[in-house]
Each structure stands twice: as C-alpha cells, then as structure tokens.
Amino acid sequence: xxxxxxxxxxxxxxxxxxxxxxxxxxxxxxxxxxxxxxxxxxxxxxxxxxxxxxxxxxxxxxxxxxxxxxxxxxxxxxxxxxxxxxxxxxxxxxxxxxxxxxxxxxxxxxxxxxxxxxxxxxxxxxxxxxxxxxxxxxxxxxxxxxxxxxxxxxxxxxxxxxxxxxxxxxxxxxxxxxxxxxxxxxxxxxxxxxxxxxxxxxxxxxxxxxxxxxxxxxxxxxxxxxxxxxxxxxxxxxxxxxxxxxxxxxxxxxxxxxxxxxxxxxxxxxxxxxxxxxxxxxxxxxxxxxxxxxxxxxxxxxxxxxxxxxxxxxxxxxxxxxxxxxxxxxxxxxxxxxxxxxxxxxxxxxxxxxxxxxxxxxxxxxxxxxxxxxxxxxxxxxxxxxxxxxxxxxxxxxxxxxxxxxxxxxxxxxxxxxxxxxxxxxxxxxxxxxxxxxxxxxxxxxxxxxxxxxxxxxxxxxxxxxxxxxxxxxxxxxxxxxxxxxxxxxxxxxxxxxxxxxxxxxxxxx
Ligand SMILES: Cc1cc2nc3c(=O)[nH]c(=O)nc-3n(C[C@H](O)[C@H](O)[C@H](O)COP(=O)(O)OP(=O)(O)OC[C@H]3O[C@@H](n4cnc5c(N)ncnc54)[C@H](O)[C@@H]3O)c2cc1C
Numbered sequence: 001x002x003x004x005x006x007x008x009x010x011x012x013x014x015x016x017x018x019x020x021x022x023x024x025x026x027x028x029x030x031x032x033x034x035x036x037x038x039x040x041x042x043x044x045x046x047x048x049x050x051x052x053x054x055x056x057x058x059x060x061x062x063x064x065x066x067x068x069x070x071x072x073x074x075x076x077x078x079x080x081x082x083x084x085x086x087x088x089x090x091x092x093x094x095x096x097x098x099x100x101x102x103x104x105x106x107x108x109x110x111x112x113x114x115x116x117x118x119x120x121x122x123x124x125x126x127x128x129x130x131x132x133x134x135x136x137x138x139x140x141x142x143x144x145x146x147x148x149x150x151x152x153x154x155x156x157x158x159x160x161x162x163x164x165x166x167x168x169x170x171x172x173x174x175x176x177x178x179x180x181x182x183x184x185x186x187x188x189x190x191x192x193x194x195x196x197x198x199x200x201x202x203x204x205x206x207x208x209x210x211x212x213x214x215x216x217x218x219x220x221x222x223x224x225x226x227x228x229x230x231x232x233x234x235x236x237x238x239x240x241x242x243x244x245x246x247x248x249x250x251x252x253x254x255x256x257x258x259x260x261x262x263x264x265x266x267x268x269x270x271x272x273x274x275x276x277x278x279x280x281x282x283x284x285x286x287x288x289x290x291x292x293x294x295x296x297x298x299x300x301x302x303x304x305x306x307x308x309x310x311x312x313x314x315x316x317x318x319x320x321x322x323x324x325x326x327x328x329x330x331x332x333x334x335x336x337x338x339x340x341x342x343x344x345x346x347x348x349x350x351x352x353x354x355x356x357x358x359x360x361x362x363x364x365x366x367x368x369x370x371x372x373x374x375x376x377x378x379x380x381x382x383x384x385x386x387x388x389x390x391x392x393x394x395x396x397x398x399x400x401x402x403x404x405x406x407x408x409x410x411x412x413x414x415x416x417x418x419x420x421x422x423x424x425x426x427x428x429x430x431x432x433x434x435x436x437x438x439x440x441x442x443x444x445x446x447x448x449x450x451x452x453x454x455x456x457x458x459x460x461x462x463x464x465x466x467x468x469x470x471x472x473x474x475x476x477x478x479x480x481x482x483x484x485x486x487x488x489x490x491x492x493x494x495x496x497x498x499x500x501x502x503x504x505x506x507x508x509x510x
Contacts, residue, residue, distance in 0.1 A: 023067070023101070029060040030063045043091065045090065046360060047091075048499075053080070056104065059107065061108070067189075068082055068215070083211070084211055084216075084497070085104055086155030086159075087130065105126075105158075110126070113133070113137045120222070121141075122222050123220070125218065130152065131145070131154055145178065147173060148343060149164050153347060160182075163176050170404070175221075181194070182195070182203055184213070187495045201489075202490060204409045211496055211500065212500065212503070229311075230336070230337055230338070231304045234302075235333070237327050238296075240298055240383065247262055250325075251399055251401060261301045263298075265296065265297040296388075300325075362438050365426060366426075368423075369419050369461075370422055371415065371459075372417070374457040375420050382448055386447050387444065393425045395422070402418065426441045
C-alpha cells in the first residue's frame with residue numbers, strides 16, 4: 001500500500017504537454033487560467049515557489065468535482081495533481097501544485113453563507129470563505145463561532161485542514177472540534193456530505209487532514225451568542241515556571257477567562273506590542289515605566305468577553321481571578337475593545353506592515369506542540385540558551401486541554417492531557433546575512449528541533465513540514481497506518497495536496 005502511494009520517479013513528458021488542452025474541454029461554470037499562474041506559486045512563507053500548469057476559478061462545487069474526476073480518470077499515466085488554495089497563507093508551499101492544477105477556493109461563491117438560529121445555532125459556509133466574513137455575517141444574528149485563529153484572513157478549508165488553534169482552544173477545542181458537517185470532493189471526484197453520523201470516517205479524516213483526503217467545499221460551523229466587548233489584559237512574569245503554573249491553573253478552572261495565551265519577550269524595549277497586535281493599555285504612562293532591563297520576560301495575555309450592561313460584574317470576576325496569580329504586581333495592563341476589534345487584532349498590524357513592505361518577507365515559522373511535563377525543560381533550553389539575543393518575531397506559548405480534541409480526526413498532538421502550543425513567528429530580513437536573516441533563523445529552528453529530538457520531549461510539529469516519508473511516519477507514529485489507509489480510500493492516486501510532500505502521485509513504469 002505504502003509502495004503504491006509513494007514515489008515512483010518516472011516523468012511522462014508527453015502527457016505533461018497535453019494537460020491544458022484536456023482541461024480546456026471540460027464544461028464549467030467557472031474557468032481555468034493557464035497564463036497568469038504566478039500568484040499560485042507564492043505563499044505567506046515566501047520561501048517555496050512551484051508553478052502550476054493551470055488555475056481553476058470554480059463557480060460551483062461541480063466545477064471542482066468535474067476537474068478532479070477528469071484527472072482521476074486520466075489515471076496513473078498522468079502526473080497531474082491538484083491543490084486547493086485557500087488564502088495562500090501556508091508556509092512551505094503546502095497549497096501549491098508543481099505543474100498541476102491549483103483551485104482558487106476563494107472564487108467558489110455560493111450558495112450564500114447561511115446562519116441558522118435556534119438552540120444549537122450554526123452557519124453554513126463555503127470552504128473558501130474567510131473567517132473574518134463569517135464573523136461579520138454571524139454577528140448580524142447576535143452569534144459568533146466559538147473557536148478562532150489569531151488571524152481571521154484565512155479560509156475555512158485552510159484552517160480545518162490543520163486544526164485552527166487560538167486562545168479559545170483550551171475551552172472549546174480547536175476549530176476542527178467545532179464543525180458539525182462538511183461537504184467534500186474526494187480525490188476520485190465524488191461529492192460527499194459527511195458528519196459524525198454520516199460518512200464519519202471521511203469527516204474525521206478531512207479534519208486536520210492536511211488536504212490529503214478531499215477538498216472541503218462547504219462546512220457547517222457551530223455558533224454561540226456573541227458578546228459586545230472584551231476586557232483585554234496583559235501581565236508580566238520574570239519566572240517561567242510561575243507563568244506556566246498560572247496558565248495551567250486558569251485553563252483548569254470551570255469559570256475562567258474566554259481567551260488565554262501568552263508570549264515571550266526577549267531583549268526588547270517595546271514590551272507590550274509586536275506585529276501580532278497593537279495593544280493600547282488604559283494607563284500608557286504606567287506601561288512605559290516598566291523596563292525589562294534585558295531580561296527575558298513572559299507575558300500572560302487574557303481576555304474576558306462581556307456585554308456593556310455587565311461591565312461591573314465582569315470587572316469583579318477578573319479581579320478575583322487575577323488575585324490568584326503570581327505576576328509582577330506593577331505589570332497589570334488593561335484595555336477594553338469591541339469583540340470585533342479583539343478578534344481582528346492581527347489585521348491592524350498586517351495593514352501597517354504591508355504599508356512598510358514588511359509583510360511579504362520570508363517567514364520561516366516553527367510551530368510545536370509540547371507535552372506539559374516537558375515545558376519547563378523546553379523553556380530552560382530554548383529561552384535560556386538558544387534564543388537569547390532576539391526572537392525575530394513573536395514567540396507565543398499557551399496550554400490547551402487534549403480532552404477538547406477528537407482523536408478520531410487526522411490532527412496529531414502529544415500524548416499528555418495538557419500540551420502547549422509554542423509558535424516561533426519569525427520574519428527574516430531579505431538578503432540579510434546577520435541574526436535577522438533567513439539562514440540564521442533556520443539554523444535556530446534546527447537547533448530547537450534537534451534539542452527536542454535529543455531530549456525525547458515527545459514534541460509534535462503543528463502545521464507540520466517534513467521532507468522525507470520516514471519523518472512523516474515518525475510524526476504520525478501509531479496513526480500512520482490509518483492515515484495511509486484513509487489516503488488509499490479517498491485519494492488512491494495521491495492527486496490531492498502534493499505540496500504537503502507526504503505522498504507522491506504514483507506513475508507506473510511503462
Ligand atoms: C498571519 C498568520 C496567522 C496565523 N495564525 C494562526 C493561528 O492563530 N492558529 C492556527 O491554527 N493557524 C494560524 N495560522 C496558520 C494557518 O492556519 C495556515 O497557514 C492555514 O493553512 C492558512 O489557511 P489558508 O486559507 O491560507 O490555506 P492555504 O495556505 O491556502 O492552504 C493550506 C493547506 O490546506 C489545503 N487547503 C486549503 N483549502 C482547502 C480546502 N478547502 N479543502 C481542503 N484542503 C484545503 C491546501 O491545499 C494546503 O495544503 C496563521 C497563518 C498566518 C499567515
């Protein structure tokens with residue numbers, strides 16, 4: 001089975017040259033482009049560029065199904081592959097298809113987004129919909145999705161193919177734990193509706209499935225009543241163990257904050273802000289008085305949602321929860337913003353960075369899930385020895401509860417009940433050979449990964465990236481076999497998401 005799906009390196013050039021003409025003959029509501037394909041060879045990571053042969057701009061689900069069915073029927077003689085491209089915010093070419101077909105999922109409009117109110121409200125959306133649009137639409141009904149990513153200009157299909165994690169995940173689980181139903185086009189071109197009850201194996205395969213089993217064309221997302229406002233809080237620690245103990249305490253409480261994250265501050269003066277968000281404390285003078293003196297500090301970031309009429313009650317609740325924590329007492333920074341401002345906080349920074357040409361730089365990000373029992377060792381080594389001078393971008397760190405993850409999905413997490421997301425969100429200065437250059441950051445990432453490996457920390461990569469199938473096998477561990485079985489059931493020719501580099505389309509010798 002593995003052999004069948006894995007690499008057989010034979011290139012059929014005759015077949016390659018006939019690709020566009022066979023696609024051109026397909027009856028479609030949307031259209032293909034064969035010339036202006038360069039944009040699909042780029043992504044947020046800005047490091048990998050694979051030119052596709054064609055881009056499909058689908059107007060309907062049947063455009064996607066017909067295209068994939070056509071490629072499926074070409075069989076293993078064609079090396080043509082298909083990648084869904086959400087908003088192109090992958091980091092290492094995951095939404096690209098070298099000489100293949102890229103499906104621009106944002107072109108898939110309709111049927112319209114639909115919100116259903118009632119006891120268990122939900123919204124039906126296209127797989128190419130941006131989360132920011134879902135937020136605005138559901139707010140019209142006083143509702144909101146429960147689980148988010150830090151940045152909302154990502155598509156539903158893109159984040160559900162990974163997991164979708166943010167400061168709400170400790171309570172609600174990742175975004176893949178908040179989906180009721182999907183419509184999927186498999187690697188054979190079949191359109192299948194799936195959920196917990198119907199076609200449940202496909203449903204679980206696709207969630208966290210790195211695009212390997214089907215293209216998500218629609219998703220039903222669970223909603224809850226939306227708040228108006230957010231009390232947004234940052235407090236600082238100089239001791240990592242106290243910081244982590246407090247984070248774990250807060251995620252274990254029944255009644256707690258609605259959002260719990262944290263980040264590491266390495267050798268910085270602008271303590272409270274980074275590109276991830278512009279935080280305006282209510283008392284900016286007090287904030288400016290606190291100096292880090294070159295120390296590494298840990299910032300606990302919290303948010304409590306509320307409606308205007310409950311402001312006082314919420315304030316008391318927050319005071320009570322904060323009184324149990326061990327942060328540096330002079331470092332309580334508070335801000336109050338609307339719910340939309342809070343959730344869309346990263347976009348404000350994006351606009352600023354874009355205007356300075358600092359958004360489209362290489363982003364050699366590294367995201368890790370670390371078991372709770374190993375987080376202190378990890379912090380000692382990484383923040384004590386490896387990252388001491390600069391982090392070249394935000395370093396997020398926060399715990400989540402594994403009980404909120406469904407182990408039937410394809411997402412891979414560490415074994416323990418609690419694990420941390422640690423995200424090194426670095427930006428490299430183009431053509432720099434110094435500590436802010438790509439080579440330096442990649443070397444640091446390598447040192448971090450090598451340390452994790454040597455110290456047997458049981459770490460799993462999030463938004464994983466590997467170059468060999470052995471590494472993928474190690475990533476999936478005991479779940480590799482089921483991953484391969486699912487691949488052979490739903491995408492037996494390995495047509496889908498070639499940019500993940502897990503399987504290669506089988507082309508037999510002839
Ligand atoms: C600024 C920024 C902040 C981020 N913050 C977070 C965060 O807080 N939490 C978090 O979890 N992630 C975060 N991410 C990572 C993000 O979730 C992934 O990069 C995601 O892949 C981006 O979604 P996209 O819509 O751009 O998908 P793309 O990058 O276009 O696609 C990613 C993968 O999914 C596949 N895919 C895309 N659409 C579909 C579909 N409809 N059906 C099947 N497969 C599909 C692609 O083929 C590809 O393999 C962030 C990324 C950025 C750039």
